[in-house]
Amino acid sequence: MGQTIVEKILSGHSGRKVHAGDIALCDIDFAFAQDGTAPLVIKAFYEMGGDDVFDSNKIAFVIDHSSPSPNEGVSALHKMMRDFAHEKGIQLFDIGSGVCHQVIPESGRIRPGDLIIGADSHTCTYGALNAMATGVGSTELAAVLYTGKLWFRVPSSCKIILEGNLPKATSAKDVILFLIGKIGADGANYQSIEFTGSLLRNLDMAGRFTIANMVVEAGAKCGFFFCDEITREWLTRYVDGEICSVTPDPDANYERVIEYDLSSLMPQVALPHEVDKVLPVGDVAGLKIDQAFIGTCTNGRLEDLRIAASILKGKKIDKKIRLIVAPASKRVLLSAIEEGILQDLIEAGGCLVTPGCGCCVGTHNGVPADGERVLSTANRNFKGRMGNKNSEIYLASPATVAWSALKGKISDPREFFE
Amino acid sequence: MKLVGKAHRFGDDINTDLIISGKYKFKTLDMEELSKHLLEDLDPDFFKKIKKGDFIVAGKNFGCGSSREQAPLVIKYAHISAVLASSFARIFYRNAINVGLPLVECDTSKIDEGDNLVVDLEGGKVIDQTKQEEIDITPLPSFMIEILSAGGLVGYIKENRGWRI
Numbered sequence: 320m321g322q323t324i325v326e327k328i329l330s331g332h333s334g335r336k337v338h339a340g341d342i343a344l345c346d347i348d349f350a351f352a353q354d355g356t357a358p359l360v361i362k363a364f365y366e367m368g369g370d371d372v373f374d375s376n377k378i379a380f381v382i383d384h385s386s387p388s389p390n391e392g393v394s395a396l397h398k399m400m401r402d403f404a405h406e407k408g409i410q411l412f413d414i415g416s417g418v419c420h421q422v423i424p425e426s427g428r429i430r431p432g433d434l435i436i437g438a439d440s441h442t443c444t445y446g447a448l449n450a451m452a453t454g455v456g457s458t459e460l461a462a463v464l465y466t467g468k469l470w471f472r473v474p475s476s477c478k479i480i481l482e483g484n485l486p487k488a489t490s491a492k493d494v495i496l497f498l499i500g501k502i503g504a505d506g507a508n509y510q511s512i513e514f515t516g517s518l519l520r521n522l523d524m525a526g527r528f529t530i531a532n533m534v535v536e537a538g539a540k541c542g543f544f545f546c547d548e549i550t551r552e553w554l555t556r557y558v559d560g561e562i563c564s565v566t567p568d569p570d571a572n573y574e575r576v577i578e579y580d581l582s583s584l585m586p587q588v589a590l591p592h593e594v595d596k597v598l599p600v601g602d603v604a605g606l607k608i609d610q611a612f613i614g615t616c617t618n619g620r621l622e623d624l625r626i627a628a629s630i631l632k633g634k635k636i637d638k639k640i641r642l643i644v645a646p647a648s649k650r651v652l653l654s655a656i657e658e659g660i661l662q663d664l665i666e667a668g669g670c671l672v673t674p675g676c677g678c679c680v681g682t683h684n685g686v687p688a689d690g691e692r693v694l695s696t697a698n699r700n701f702k703g704r705m706g707n708k709n710s711e712i713y714l715a716s717p718a719t720v721a722w723s724a725l726k727g728k729i730s731d732p733r734e735f736f737e
Numbered sequence: 738m739k740l741v742g743k744a745h746r747f748g749d750d751i752n753t754d755l756i757i758s759g760k761y762k763f764k765t766l767d768m769e770e771l772s773k774h775l776l777e778d779l780d781p782d783f784f785k786k787i788k789k790g791d792f793i794v795a796g797k798n799f800g801c802g803s804s805r806e807q808a809p810l811v812i813k814y815a816h817i818s819a820v821l822a823s824s825f826a827r828i829f830y831r832n833a834i835n836v837g838l839p840l841v842e843c844d845t846s847k848i849d850e851g852d853n854l855v856v857d858l859e860g861g862k863v864i865d866q867t868k869q870e871e872i873d874i875t876p877l878p879s880f881m882i883e884i885l886s887a888g889g890l891v892g893y894i895k896e897n898r899g900w901r902i
Contacts, residue, residue, distance in 0.1 A: 392764030456806035456832035505798035708778040
């Protein structure tokens with residue numbers, strides 16, 4: 320029987336041919352944790368008898384969730400991470416480096432076919448690079464630091480075929496919001512998704528990262544893009560040597576195959592408080608907003624800031640709202656400065672915060688007030704996510720957020736592109 | 738092992754931000770302290786209502802969202818003896834077993850708030866004493882039962898000095 324991408328990668332890392340449903344003990348190529356999860360990793364590592372880590376070159380810590388520290392509790396946990404990283408000789412991406420899911424691919428740690436484990440649910444982002452990447456909890460990450468291995472139940476696979484050309488004013492974010500709206504928050508629970516189809520041929524890496532980033536919002540364990548010329552071109556900037564690729568066998572088994580032609584896709588918005596509560600922007604247009612946020616591991620890349628700047632350049636955001644901008648990494652920030660994008664965003668009224676998770680996770684950098692409405696490029700709109708249960712979070716693309724920031728209300732970005 | 742307690746009823750898609758908000762969990766590793774905030778955005782008095790051994794009973798996709806292990810940990814530290822749901826999100830499912838919190842996947846549609854439940858993990862059934870009904874449990878994979886019996890993954894790795902698969 321043929322194999323899917325995930326079956327091939329887990330076979331390669333466990334030393335035997337496995338299929339969906341099998342249990343596999345696999346060697347891990349790279350593992351990391353961030354400041355919301357690493358402190359518990361360190362605690363569990365010592366409790367289980369850990370001393371040396373299995374390979375210091377295959378591990379990193381990233382301080383991105385509350386960065387720089389907003390209070391003494393967080394400072395103590397950051398210090399714990401710095402001390403551990405220094406003692407074990409593992410790489411630490413400290414404050415200002417950016418969001419783990421941008422920093423790690425930029426550091427050249429991810430290659431097609433790799434098996435990556437992160438103590439962060441959006442680790443699935445690296446599936447954009449044809450790697451198997453999935454999020455785990457702190458104790459499992461500790462077990463990986465100790466042993467270099469982790470067990471997996473090989474997931475079944477779901478093939479999503481996307482055809483057509485994306486209309487003007489829509490982007491990868493609209494694609495993945497649309498898909499999650501269709502299949503639901505548990506529509507791919509425990510599954511591996513393989514994305515294919517003509518639409519992807521023209522989709523840049525930033526867009527692929529955006530889509531792969533959000534597969535977990537449909538419950539998926541991981542999501543894969545194929546490695547093509549666009550992938551190779553991106554990778555050659557960050558990694559050396561030959562680049563392989565993993566493709567499924569023609570007779571591989573899929574639990575589900577879904578196909579969409581997205582030639583007439585409309586900009587999409589996810590409504591509070593569930594990511595799968597998705598409507599075309601027209602259905603919620605006119606709702607007043609108090610805060611707009613452009614950033615995160617979903618949409619804080621240079622391409623995202625560029626589209627926002629193209630909309631905001633030479634204009635001013637609505638007087639009654641705030642616009643917060645968090646570049647996904649130091650590299651993104653520097654490029655945005657060089658291109659003049661940052662100047663455009665700040666002159667339009669944007670408030671720049673440190674590269675990192677920004678206000679996405681409710682710790683600092685823009686906690687909304689009671690009764691306020693936020694329009695965000697992030698991946699989650701759960702109640703209380705941004706630190707206040709009495710506020711509302713709507714999710715949309717960078718174009719929709721930027722255009723809405725100008726208008727002070729949720730607005731259809733196609734008006735700008737007409 | 739038979740677990741006995743009352744049902745605290747919740748709906749579908751209970752996510753990890755609701756279980757323990759990010760505004761608390763980044764600050765401390767003190768789970769006793771964090772557990773006071775368990776599910777507070779849905780019910781501000783929830784922690785006070787829990788009696789030792791009680792159950793959280795929910796619909797589908799319990800624990801969706803982030804990989805924060807604080808989510809199953811605060812449930813355990815709040816003295817909840819098990820979570821019953823019709824389905825669980827993947828990362829939460831693994832995390833709960835890894836910290837030694839039993840999960841029961843079963844049809845929860847007929848269980849109401851306040852029902853007296855007996856959960857028989859070995860026997861593979863839930864008895865709703867209030868409704869006088871028996872509900873079958875989807876059994877845990879045997880490998881996960883080993884982790885659970887070691888009190889979680891820390892105990893398992895310590896005992897075996899690594900993996901035993």
